Amino acid sequence: MAYGEWVDEKRVVEVLRDLVQIPSVNPDFTGGNGEREISDYIKQFFDRLHIPYIVQLVEKNRENVIGILEGASEKHLLLEAHMDTVQVKGMTIDPFDGKIADGRLFGRGSCDTKSSLAAMLSAVESIKKKEAIPPVSVHLAAVVDEETTYKGVSFLADDIFHGKLRYDTAIIGEPTNLDIIVAHKGVIRFCVEIQGQAAHTSSPEKGVNAIENMALVIQHLKKLIVHKRGQLNHPLAGGPTLSITMIEGGVAPNTVPDSCKITIDRRTIPGEDAQEVWEEIKYSLKTIENDNPCLKLIVYEPFVIDYSMESSPGDPFVTGLLKSVAKYKPNSRITGAPYCSDASKLTRVGVPAVVFGPGNINQAHTKDEWVDLQQVFDSTKILIDTIMEFKVD
Template identity: 30%
Template sequence: MKKEVQLMKTQKKIEILQKMIQINSVNNNETQVADYISSLFSPYPDVDIQKINYAPNRDNLVLTIGKNKGPILGLSGHMDVVAPGNRADWNYDPFAAVIADHKIYGRGATDMKSGLAALVVTLLELLEQKVDLPGKLRLLATVGEETGEYGAAQLTKQGFADNLAGLIVAEPTSRMQKIVYTARGVIDYKVISYGKAAHSAEPQHGINAIDNLIVFYHLALERLLKFTETDAVLGGVTHSITKIKGGEQVNSIPSYAELMGNIRTIPAYPNQYFYDELESIIAELNQKEGFKLAIAYSFPEEAIAGNPDSRIIQLAQKTHLQVLGSVAKVTGSSGANDGAEFLQAKGHFDSIEIGPGSATSHQSNEYVEIDDYLNAINFYKQFALDFLKDKQIQTDYTGID
C-alpha cells in the first residue's frame, strides 16, 4: 500500500505569511524575521542555518537543504519593507495582516513577504516529505534591499552565492504571470555644494551654495541626455533629480546645499559611463572660482542583461504551464533587485524573477491574493525539483559543493 504524503495544511501556510507581515521590519529589524524563519526549521536536523550580521537587529539568513552533490539553486527574498506612510490611508493596520475578500492586507504583503514566505513553505514541505534532492536549495534572505541591496552585497562578498547553478528571485511579477530575466540598474548619487555664509543684504560677501548646486543640476540633466540608446525590453536610460535641500534661514546666504539624483541604467551602458560623466562635471565646476562640490554614490547596481533563451527560463516556462496552466510572459523589470548583487558571485549562472503579489507595492492597503500566494508555493516546489533534476543543468554545473 502506497504511503500517503502529508502536506502542510493551507491554514498553516497562510499563518506563516501573516506572522512575517506582523513583524515590523521597516528598513530595520530583519533579525526578528530571520529568527522566526529559523524557528520553523528547528525540527529538521539536516538543515544548515547561518545568520550573518550586518548591523544591530539586522541579520541576513542563509538556509540550505539537500545532502547530495549536484547543482545548487539559489532562492532569494528580502526581509525588509518600506514605511507604511500615512496610516489614515489604510483600511487596516498595516502590520496586522488582516484577511478580507480572499486577500491578506499589510505592509510587505506584496513586496515581498509573500514571495519570501512561499520560498520558506516550499523548503518546509520538501523537508516534511523527505524528498531526496539531486542537489541543494539555498535560501538567501536579506536585509536592506529596499534601501540599497546591501544585505545581498554582503552575502555575495562572503561567498554564499558562489557557484550557484541558477537563482530565482521571488519579487512580485504581476501575480506570477511574468518571468523577468533582465532588469535596469540603478545609481543613487548625492552632490554637496559648499559655500560661504553672509547676510542676505550683502550677498557679495558670501558664496551661495544653492546657486552653485543649480549650475550642476542643469549641466547633469543636459549631459546625461547623450545616452540615447534604448533597450528593446527595458527602454532607455532615465535620470531624475529627486531630492534637494539647502540654506540655513531666509535672510542668510546659504553655505551648504545638497541634491540627490536617481539614474536607471540599461545593459548597453555600464554604470562607469555615468560615474565618469558626473565626475567630469564636478571637476569642471570646481575649477571655477567659488565652486566646491563633492559627489558620493549609494549602493549602485549594474543592469542585468540576462538571456531570454537560458535553460532556467525554459524550465520556468515549462513548470509555469504545468502548475499554473498558463504561458508566462518573458520580460524585463524597470526596478533593481538583489539578483544584481548575487550575479557578481563566483561562477556563471542565470537568474529569473517571479513571485506573487498585486500592483500595490509601496502603496497603502498593500495586499496579496491568497490564491496567488498558494500558487507560488506550488510553482516554486515543482520548479526546484525540475531544475535540480534537469540533465542539462546537471551536466553544465561545475560548482564546488
Template identity: 30%
Template sequence: MTIESNLYKKSIKILSDLIGFQTISGQDNSELINYCEKILNSLNIETFKVFDEDKKRVNLFGTLKAKKTNGKKPIILSGHTDVVPVSKGWSSDPFTATIKDNKLYGRGSCDMKGFIACTLAYAEIFKQSNLDRDIHFCYTFDEETACIGAPLLIKELKKRNIKDGICIIGEPTNMKIIDGHKGMNEYTIHFGGLAGHSSKPHKGVNAIEYASRYINKLLQIRQELIKRAPKDCIFDPPHSTLSIGGISGGIAHNVIADKCKVEWETRPFNKADADFVTSEMDKFVNEELLPNMKKVFPNSFIRKEIIGEVIGFEKLNESEACEFVTSITGDNSREVVSFGTEAGLFQEIGISTVVCGPGSIEQAHKIDEFIELNEIKKCLKFLDGVKEKSILN
C-alpha cells in the same frame, strides 16, 4: 484537512507574522531574521548570518543538504526582508495583516514577504522529500536602498565556494518569468560653501545655488540619455533614466546657505551609459562648479556619497534558470522590467538567475499594499514543481 490546505494556512500565518516586523529599509531587521532562522533550524536546516557594520541589519542563508547528490545544480530561493516606508492614508494598520475580498493587506505583503512566507512554509515539505540537490534559503536586508545587503552576503558565498546554482528571486511578477532589468545607481551629493548675510551674497558661497546648477546639469544629461538610446532597446522607457529624488539645505530666508545635499539616481540599461553619466558629472564638478566655489572660499567642497551602484540583470539567449522555471510552469514567455532587483548580483558570480514570484508589482510601494491570496496558492504550486524537479527518481 489536506496537505495543500495545511500548507496554505501555514503560509498565511507566517506572512502575517512577517508583516508584523517593521523592517523598513535602513532599520534593524534582526527580529524577523531570527524568526526565519528559528523555522529553518527547527528542521535542522543549517544557517549562517552576514551582518552590516552595526550588527543590526543582517542577511540569512540556509542550506538543506540533499540526501544524495545527482549532479543537479542547487536551487537558491531568494527574497529581501526590507520594506519601503509607510505613507499616510492606509485603511488599516500597515503592519497588521488584514484579509478582505481574497486579498491580504499589509506593508510587504506583495513586495516581498509573500514569497518568503511561502518558502518558509514549504521548507518542511522539502525536508521530508528525498532530495537529490541542495535547496538554499536566502533572505537579505536593504534591497530597497540600492541593494546594500546582498553584496555582503554574496561576498560570503564566494568565500564558501557557493558560486553555482539556479537562483529564483521571488519579486512580485504574477509568477511570470523576468529575465532582464536595468542597473540602479543612487547618489547623495553634499555641497559645502560659506554662510553669510543675504544682503552681501558675493561674500558667501551659496551651497543651494551650486546644488541647483548641479541639478540643471543632471537634467541636461537626462536628455542626452534619451538621444543615446539604441533602436532595439528592450526596456520601457527604451533608454537609461535619471531622476532627482530630493534636495535640502539652508536655515533661513536671510542667511546664505552653506550646506545643501542633492539625492538622485540613474537606471542605466548598460555600463556605457552609467560611465557616461559619471564622467560628465565629475567633469562638471571638477572643472566648473568647485573652482568657482573655491575662488570665494578655498574650503568649499562637493562630496559624492555612493549609496549603491547595482549592476543590471543581463538578458541572455540561453538561461538555465529560465528554462527551469518554464519546465515547471509551462510558460515560455519572458519579460524585462525597469525596476531593479538583486538578480544581477547573483548573475555576476556565475549563478543562473531568474526573477519570478507571487503578487503584482503594481501593488508594491503603495498605500494599502496587498497580495491576492490566489498568488500565494500559485507560488506554493510552483514550489511543488521545484520539489518534483529535485527528488530522486
C-alpha cells in the same frame, strides 16, 4: 505529475500571516527593529522540519538563514528572499495585523517580499513532508538588509565568491506579478554641492547665490540624461534615468545662500559601468564650473552603487521556469524591470539569476500594502514544479 496538489493553501496563508505579523522594519528606517525576530521564526521553521540550516552573522542581531534541502544530484538551486521591510509611517492599515479580505492579505511586507518568502518556505515544507527527493539540492536563503544597502546578499555573494557555497542558478523573490525578470537596472547615488558666498539679501550682488547656481547644474543634468537616453536603451530594462531626489540649502530668508546640495539617483542599464557613469557626470559638471567662474562645486563620491543585472532569456532553466509558470498564468512573460534587486549581486559572482514572485510591484511600500493570495498559492506550486522537474545534465 501534479505537484500543485502537494500544496496546502491554508498552510501557505498561515506562514505568510506569521511573517507579516512579525515586524521586521529595516533598522536604517525610523523605528526599525530589524530582522532578528523573523530570522528566529525561520530557524524554528526549519527545526520543526528537521531541515539543516546555515546561519550567517552579517552584523550584530542581523543574520541570514539558509535552509538546506538535499537533492539527488550535485546541482544546487538557490531560492533567496529578503526579510526586511520599509517603514510603516503613513500607513492607513494596521501594518502587522495580516488582515485578509477579498482574497488579499494586507500588511507591511505582504507584497515586498514576505509573500515570496512564504511561497519558498511552503514549497520546501511541502516537498519535505512528502518525503520526496528532488533532483536538485535547494538552499533557501532568507537574508537581511535588501531595502537599504544589500548587506545580507553581499555577505552571501562573498561566500560564493570564495567557494564556501556554490549554486548553479537562483530565483530571487520579489513581486513580479508571476512574470520572470531576466534583466534590471542598477543605481548610483551621490551628492553635488555648490559653494557660494553669503550676503544680505538687500545687496544680493555682494554675494554668490548657491541655490541659483544649482539651478544651472540641474538643467545641465537633465539635458545630459536626455542625450544619454537617445544613445542607450536596453530591450527589456529600458533606458537610463536620472532624478534629483533631495535638495538642501540656505540659512535664513534674508541671507543669500552660501551652500546648496542635491542628491542624485542615476539608474544604470545592463552594459553601463556605474563608476564610469559617475566619472562621466563629474567631468561634465566640471565643464560648467570652468565656463562659470563664480560657480564652485564639489562632486562627492557615490554613497550607494548597485549594479544592473542580465541573464540569458534562452537559458534552459529560464524556459523551464516559464513552462511551470504557464500552467497557472498562461500570459506570463520573460521581461525586464526598472528597479534593483539582490539578483545583481549574485550574477556578479557567477550565479545566473532571475527575479520572480507573487504580487504587483505597484503595491510595494504603499499605505495599504497587500498581496493577492491566489498568486501566492500559484507561486508555491510553480516553485515545487520547478524544483521537482529541475533538469540535470
